[in-house]
Amino acid sequence: MKKILIVCGNGLGSSFIVEMNVKKIIKELGKEAEVSHTDLSSAKSEAADIYIGSNEIIASLDDGKRTVFGLNNLLDNAKIKEILSNNL
């Protein structure tokens, strides 16, 4: 089971919404993954197979070792679907 971590500045609002959308899309795709959301500081010390967040946030997480996906628009579910179809 792959783990997906959604990240935003505070880990309260926007990442939580994206998490709900990601869970819905995974269900639609008939796939399985563990999904959670957190703040940027915590994300740096939390292991996950895939990190998703806005471009600015992801820029701080992208160290070449993590699998990261930055979104231009956090609510672009088509883009999220594409990421999930290709990586789960």
Next chain:
Amino acid sequence: MLSFIINDVLGTPAILVGLFSLIGLLLQKKSFSDTISGTLKTIMGFLILIAGAGVIATTLTSFSELFVHSFNIQGIVPNNDVVSAIAQKNFGTSTAMIMILGMLFNILFARLTPLKYIFLTGHHTLYMAAMLAVILATGGMSGFPLVLTGALILGALMVISPAILQPFTRKITGSDDFALGHFGSTGYLCAALVGKLIGKGSRSTEEFKVPKHLKFLHDSSIAIALTMTILFIVLVLVAGKEFTETQVSGGQNYIIFAIIQAITFAAGVYIILAGVRMVIAEIVPAFKGIADKVVKDAKPALDCPTVFPFAPNAVIIGFLSSFCAGLICMFFFPMLGLSIIVPGLVPHFFCGATAGVYGNATGGRRGAIVGAFVNGLIISFLPAILLSVLGGLSNSTTFGDADFGVVGIILGKLMSAFH
């Protein structure tokens, strides 16, 4: 049995929110293990946020002592997370009741009125509920009337706040798919209107190159640690080595003491946020699930960073401009006889950036700069005035974002007019 339910179950806020979470999980027909773990997590989250408030308490006391000794006036660090966590100690039950009932009123209003918004920024719902609980109790209300009044106001705010911004939100996002659900909305409305007024012919912020060196701002805990460290070091330098080490730090070196106190504050905020995250994790999806069933054409109202990617330059410009306004207010407030409001990087970043995005949408670069500056003035003035209606909840922190000030001050004044 009845007294057990009323005093022990409903009177223990952690158990009460756990109960709400349990009902939500049962309504969503979650599996047995999800239901158990979700309920336990909610209760734990509530206890964690109370613990976070405890971590911060001592640092706020030292902050206050140093500030009053240095400047002969109270200094205030507006922070929604901290002040809400402090409020849970005495107002936890009313807060939880107002929050849940307020969400139900939100669904009801979205169903019955043309304002079809479902407010999904759970932590703001919680904070607004906390503020309403404190102000209504300070004004002399209690029990069921307090909860009902608070919930009605909260439910109304949850549809009105996204609605006033929607024409501008549409302009920013280029769609009508979602709304902004953030209780800084009066500040953003002012920014958008100011932009409209003065921004004629000004080009969008997104046509310019803006340096991207402010990455750490996205990292709230680092931003808080940095602001508080600067603040505490300035305070101990002004208060002096001798006063600090004999009166406040118990002998610890004054500079080391300043750094530890500052970062302890940031650590406390980090703990509170972790708790809040756990408290709302089960409640918001249940709320959304019910809302989707009841209100067919509902628009979700979402947290402010969802508009950031539409104008990344306006985010940086808005923050800087709002923060400048905050700094100016810090120096001028004592002359006006107001407490000194210390501008925080976090409120000015989130609210200033959002104001910048709205100002840019209506008035380009000029709109972003002036609109965010106006927002900075708003989130400095309102917390200073709000303090008087919170009945001694804390003398060193208060609610920061604009709507808390607007609603709190109006409600507080109304309450005192009736009593």
